[in-house]
Amino acid sequence: KAGVTQTPRYLIKTRGQQVTLSCSPISGHRSVSWYQQTPGQGLQFLFEYFSETQRNKGNFPGRFSGRQFSNSRSEMNVSTLELGDSALYLCASARSYNEQFFGPGTRLTVL
Amino acid sequence: QKEVEQDPGPLSVPEGAIVSLNCTYSNSAFQYFMWYRQYSRKGPELLMYTYSSGNKEDGRFTAQVDKSSKYISLFIRDSQPSDSATYLCAMSEGNTGKLIFGQGTTLQVKP
Secondary structure (H helix, E strand, C coil): CCCCCCEECEEEEECCCCCEEEECCCCCCCCCEEEECCCEEEEEEEEEEEEEEECCCCCCCEEEEEECCCCCCCEEEEECHHHHHHHEEEEEEECCCCCEECCCCEEEECC | CCCCEEECCCCCEEEECEEEEEEECCCCCCEEEEEECCCCCCEEEEEEECCCEEEEEEEEEEEEEEECCEEEEEEEEECHHHHEEEEEEECCCCCCCCCCECCEEEEECCC
């Protein structure tokens, strides 16, 4: 069974730009969650989608948004990038809620 | 104070040793407890998933949850150099899809 895939794996952007990251969950999984990982703050929850609906949201500014498509694939978008947005962005999928399986992540560098 | 506390280490042990990794938490509503292993520049890999209190064993790994003390542990028997990684505890209140992570403990197993 294929695991969670994320594209692109690496991304370099400049301040003020926007970025879109993509996640394809494990087949049959309907829940997709997004996390930000930094050396200082660790892994922090961004939001979770289930059947195209956002079920839960973390404490991040509105510049961070996401969506989920009918095939369970998900995208997250960050607008007006700041230097502090440099991080590893991880996507995780689950059949229902908590037993989450992570993808390899997208490493975003903001210059 | 963080909801989940985990000693970042690093923890260095000789090959074959028994490793004990721990997390404490403050939110008594947490019901689901997980341990992830993360190798450098990779996504977290789910090792153990438990619900409520008790023990769970899988090969060389044993997870323990003590909800009365708000304390969870992961034991690794017969540790191998390939176990060298960062170990993250994570927990969830219930059916939310939102995991709260500890900071992670870096483990090095020396041959």
